[in-house]
Amino acid sequence: MNTRTKVRRYGWLLALAAACAEPVAPPEEAQPEPVVARAGVRYVATAMIASRSPLVVHTEVRLTNTTAADVEIRVASHCAVLLRVYDNARFSGRAAWDGTTGARTCTTLVRPIRIGPGETRVFAADARPDLARGRYWFVAVLRQADRDVHLAAGQADVDAR
Numbered sequence: 001m002n003t004r005t006k007v008r009r010y011g012w013l014l015a016l017a018a019a020c021a022e023p024v025a026p027p028e029e030a031q032p033e034p035v036v037a038r039a040g041v042r043y044v045a046t047a048m049i050a051s052r053s054p055l056v057v058h059t060e061v062r063l064t065n066t067t068a069a070d071v072e073i074r075v076a077s078h079c080a081v082l083l084r085v086y087d088n089a090r091f092s093g094r095a096a097w098d099g100t101t102g103a104r105t106c107t108t109l110v111r112p113i114r115i116g117p118g119e120t121r122v123f124a125a126d127a128r129p130d131l132a133r134g135r136y137w138f139v140a141v142l143r144q145a146d147r148d149v150h151l152a153a154g155q156a157d158v159d160a161r
Helices: 003-020
Strands: 035-038 041-052 055-065 071-076 081-086 110-115 120-127 134-142 149-158
Touching (some): 041 149, 055 081, 081 120
Antiparallel strands (some): 041 055, 134 149
């Protein structure tokens, strides 16, 4: 296989790797809100421990159309929901664990999602954070085309493993 064929065949993989290296910027506001309303859509997130060994945190973001017309949003086609974990309720300082950084199979491609009047759509993901024993506060990040939504998603105690 010549070099030109390899570039054509594997170029998409290089583009994917480059997209995965981009971290999601932390929220502009100091403290993520538990509910965000934007352009007729109400965003609410929850995160809970789904398994303690290995530690798995299940995160859901619910989007509800609060208008009388269809609403279209554009979300990431892969890794629409990411998790950031803090060791304090103010979400200050560096995250104890940040699922928005590092290599993964996420892309920056987006897909349109249409939500009818009064309808709710749910986006979910599982994360396996490496955390010591303690209490942690979760932030769900919904990756959208125009601007990510950062939502306070609850708290939980992590036991020693």
